[in-house]
Amino acid sequence: MTLPPVGYVRPRTLAEALTALAGEGARPLAGGQTLVPALAARLIPAPRTLVDLAAVPGLDVLEGTADGGLRIGAMVRQRAAERSELVAGRAPMLAEALAEVGHPSVRHRGTVVGSVAHADPAAELPAVAVALGAVAEVAGADGRRDVAVSALVAGGPRAGEVIVALRLPAPAPGEGQAWLETAPRRFDLPVASAGARCVPGDGGPVVAGLVLGGVGPTPVDVGDAVRRLRPGSAELASALDAAAARLDPPSDARGSAQLRRHLARTLAERAIARAAERTAA
Amino acid sequence: MSARVRLEVNGTVRETEVEPRETLAEVLRDRLGVLGVRIGCAEGHCGACTVQVDGATARACTLLAVQVDGARVRTVEGLSAPGEPLHPLQEAFIAEHGLQCGFCTAGMLLTAEELLREQPDADDDTIRAALAGNLCRCTGYQGILRAVRRARDEGEHA
Numbered sequence: 109m110t111l112p113p114v115g116y117v118r119p120r121t122l123a124e125a126l127t128a129l130a131g132e133g134a135r136p137l138a139g140g141q142t143l144v145p146a147l148a149a150r151l152i153p154a155p156r157t158l159v160d161l162a163a164v165p166g167l168d169v170l171e172g173t174a175d176g177g178l179r180i181g182a183m184v185r186q187r188a189a190e191r192s193e194l195v196a197g198r199a200p201m202l203a204e205a206l207a208e209v210g211h212p213s214v215r216h217r218g219t220v221v222g223s224v225a226h227a228d229p230a231a232e233l234p235a236v237a238v239a240l241g242a243v244a245e246v247a248g249a250d251g252r253r254d255v256a257v258s259a260l261v262a263g264g265p266r267a268g269e270v271i272v273a274l275r276l277p278a279p280a281p282g283e284g285q286a287w288l289e290t291a292p293r294r295f296d297l298p299v300a301s302a303g304a305r306c307v308p309g310d311g312g313p314v315v316a317g318l319v320l321g322g323v324g325p326t327p328v329d330v331g332d333a334v335r336r337l338r339p340g341s342a343e344l345a346s347a348l349d350a351a352a353a354r355l356d357p358p359s360d361a362r363g364s365a366q367l368r369r370h371l372a373r374t375l376a377e378r379a380i381a382r383a384a385e386r387t388a389a
Numbered sequence: 390m391s392a393r394v395r396l397e398v399n400g401t402v403r404e405t406e407v408e409p410r411e412t413l414a415e416v417l418r419d420r421l422g423v424l425g426v427r428i429g430c431a432e433g434h435c436g437a438c439t440v441q442v443d444g445a446t447a448r449a450c451t452l453l454a455v456q457v458d459g460a461r462v463r464t465v466e467g468l469s470a471p472g473e474p475l476h477p478l479q480e481a482f483i484a485e486h487g488l489q490c491g492f493c494t495a496g497m498l499l500t501a502e503e504l505l506r507e508q509p510d511a512d513d514d515t516i517r518a519a520l521a522g523n524l525c526r527c528t529g530y531q532g533i534l535r536a537v538r539r540a541r542d543e544g545e546h547a
Contacts, residue, residue, distance in 0.1 A: 109411055110431045115390055116409030116455050137456070144412070144451045145433040158409065160456060187445070211522030213439055213446035213500065294521055 111147045112154035118163050122247065122272070128159045129268050130249045136161055136270045138182055141210065141218035142226045159270075167272065172198065176278030182271055186215035186223070186233075199240055199276050200386070201285035201303050205232040208287075211295050221271050227261040227326070230297050230362075234261050235321035236287065237274060238329055239303035245272045261326040280316065282308040284386030288379040289321070290371050292362070298322055299363040300371035304379035306339060306387045313387035314338055315380055320372045323357040330376075339384035348376055394458040398423060399467035407454045414438040414449035417464065425465035425495050429524070436523035439496035440464050446503050465495035468502065478502055478540045487536030489527035496523050501537045511541060 116137075119125040128134055133156030137143060146152045161167055167183040170192055178198050180189060189195050190206035202220075209215055209223070209232050223233040224244070237257040244255050248269035257274070265271055279285065289301035301321035306313040315338075317331040330351040337344040357368035395404045398421060405420045414431075417423040417440070426449055429437035433451040440449045441463040468476040478498050481487065488494045497520065504511055504519040511519070516537050525533060 109408065109415055110450070111410035111412065111453075113390075113408070114410050116392065116453070118455070118458075140453065140456060141433070141451055144453060147410075148412075148432050148450070158453075162456065211436070212503075212519070213436065213448055213522060214433065214451070216442075216445040217447050217452060294518065 111144070112150070114147070114154050115157035116160065117157060118160045120163050120165075122164050122167075125159055125161060125164050125270065126247060126249055126268075128157060129270055131157060133157060134159050134268070136182075136225075138162075138222035138225075139185060139218040140222075141214050142222065142228070161270070170194065173275065173278075178274075178276040180220050180274045180276070182219065182221040182273060184220055186210070186218045186220055187212065189220050190215060198278060199285075200279075201240060201287045201305070202233075202236050202276070204285070205236045205287040205289075205303070208232060208289055208291070208295060208298070221274055224257060224260075224274060225265060225271050228297070229261075229324060229326050230299070230301075230322040232287070232289065232298065232301065232321070235301060235319050235327035236303055237261075237276075238327045239305065239317055239319035240276050240285075241317075243275045243277075245275065246270070247272045258327075258329060279305075280307045282388030283316065284313065284383040284388075286379045286382035286386065288375045288382070290375065297362075300357075300368045300375060302372060302375035302379040304376065304383040306380065306383040308388055309336070309338070312338065312389075313384040315344065315383075318376055318380065320355070320376060322363075323355045323368050323372045325358075328355065334380075339380050344380070345377070348373055352376075392455050392458075394454050396421075396454075396457065396459075397461045399463060409453060409455050411454050412450050413440070413442075413447075413452040413454045413457055413462070416454040417449060417462070423464050423466060427492050427495055429492065434524070435493070436496045436500065437493050439499050439523065441467075441499055441503065444503075446500055463499070465498055468498060476502070477543060478505070478536070481536040481540040481543070482533070485536035485539055486532040487529070488532075489525075489529045493523055493525045493527075497525070497533055501540070505537070505541055509541065509544065513538065516541070 135155035137158040167181040242257040289298035305317040307316040333351045352373035357365040359365040427437040429435035438449040
């Protein structure tokens with residue numbers, strides 16, 4: 109057998125799941141598309157108990173929220189989100205990024221929330237969640253709390269806790285979004301990536317947000333450096349140069365720091381241009 | 390620790406004891422004798438172990454059998470029964486030399502079957518993208534692509 113020995117429970121309610129997660133060495137299991145290969149490759153220590161969330165009622169719900177945003181339950185499969193008209197309309201960056209996450213056979217099982225919980229700094233979905241200002245509903249033995257994904261990716265959920273759902277705020281009126289990445293082969297984990305948002309301004313679109321992936325220990329939000337600047341302007345170009353110079357990307361077999369910085373800078377400019385094209389006049 | 394799982398494998402209900410750490414691929418091969426499932430990398434990279442779970446492709450090496458308790462599983466043995474005519478995709482793979490050593494073939498067939506079932510008119514780029522997660526270490530990709538295109542063009546593949 110490929111995997112190390114693990115325990116497994118399949119609770120029928122969230123309360124049961126939280127009780128199981130409070131146990132020593134327990135870890136939540138959603139689609140398992142990161143966790144199971146990581147266990148097979150011995151990349152992480154074997155949890156004592158995998159707490160499968162699949163049978164907990166309500167976690168597979170993807171719904172629009174009253175404010176025009178989205179709520180994505182912990183068991184919503186990536187493929188379901190990718191094919192959802194709600195996602196296409198309310199979080200187009202997520203839909204665009206999902207099409208590049210793993211292969212369809214992986215997306216059939218993998219979940220949006222699970223990928224965000226794993227918080228791989230190069231993976232698409234944690235970066236998209238940060239770029240869209242997502243908030244995680246985290247449940248634990250002590251109750252529930254809301255945590256911005258931008259804070260969560262630094263440490264992940266605590267032991268004993270589980271992300272029940274992600275909430276994405278509504279896009280601004282007329283907002284355009286774009287996701288771009290460079291991967292050695294299509295559907296592979298990107299080496300670098302950029303998610304950009306633009307909104308209508310006086311006389312044309314202006315940048316509303318920018319997050320870069322694969323260039324640090326977490327997705328890097330450089331929105332403050334570029335917000336309100338005009339796509340294609342000299343001001344934006346120099347702000348992007350400065351932001352890229354401040355990055356401290358990792359160097360490894362998949363890409364040198366220099367390559368990652370260059371890719372992030374280039375992808376950022378292109379993602380902003382594409383988001384601007386999609387912004388209402 | 391062991392658990393009992395019940396799977397409908399190619400139309401037949403099967404039950405077996407498993408350890409939670411056993412992958413669906415391992416259970417299909419080692420407990421149920423369904424040897425058409427190939428285990429290549431065992432880490433979700435190569436696609437050789439691709440099966441269909443409740444009609445949708447999945448990598449049987451990245452799923453624990455306990456996760457899919459109660460599911461319908463289709464393997465290459467479910468494409469055409471012994472003694473019956475081959476599935477049109479299988480015929481196309483033979484006609485176009487879409488297999489050499491055959492190790493990747495089951496995963497290729499199940500992936501292609503899903504594609505043509507969902508998109509009977511898939512264009513060539515769509516076929517390439519759909520098969521991008523299935524590696525052929527004989528590198529016989531052109532024959533495989535020709536085979537799927539042939540099956541598409543001849544229709545009646547589902």
